[in-house]
Amino acid sequence: MFIELAPEQEVAFRQWARENYKPGADINSMWHPVVQDECQQISTKKCICGATVTVDSFTDDVSRKDFYGDDPHRSGMCQVCQDEIYGEGTK
Numbered sequence: 853m854f855i856e857l858a859p860e861q862e863v864a865f866r867q868w869a870r871e872n873y874k875p876g877a878d879i880n881s882m883w884h885p886v887v888q889d890e891c892q893q894i895s896t897k898k899c900i901c902g903a904t905v906t907v908d909s910f911t912d913d914v915s916r917k918d919f920y921g922d923d924p925h926r927s928g929m930c931q932v933c934q935d936e937i938y939g940e941g942t943k
């Protein structure tokens with residue numbers, strides 16, 4: 853369902869992703885797999901605990917925004933760390 857890309861096209865697709873995609877934003881499944889792959893790489897960062905964090909690793913938008921958002925007070929922590937610090941719901 854997706855077109856095969858020539859190497860130079862793939863470069864252009866990846867460049868598009870780097871210029872247009874914000875880390876942590878939703879990855880549209882309609883985008884070409886090459887673009888989705890680049891978005892995943894852009895969003896893959898490390899938590900302070902050393903865990904590798906991807907967009908999919910967050911269970912809710914609030915936690916995801918807390919990691920990727922522009923807020924200077926954001927925690928920068930992965931889902932596991934956030935659950936530990938903030939607690940999961942009413943625990």
Ligand SMILES: [Zn+2]
Nearest residue numbers: 899901930933
């Ligand atoms: Zn962590």
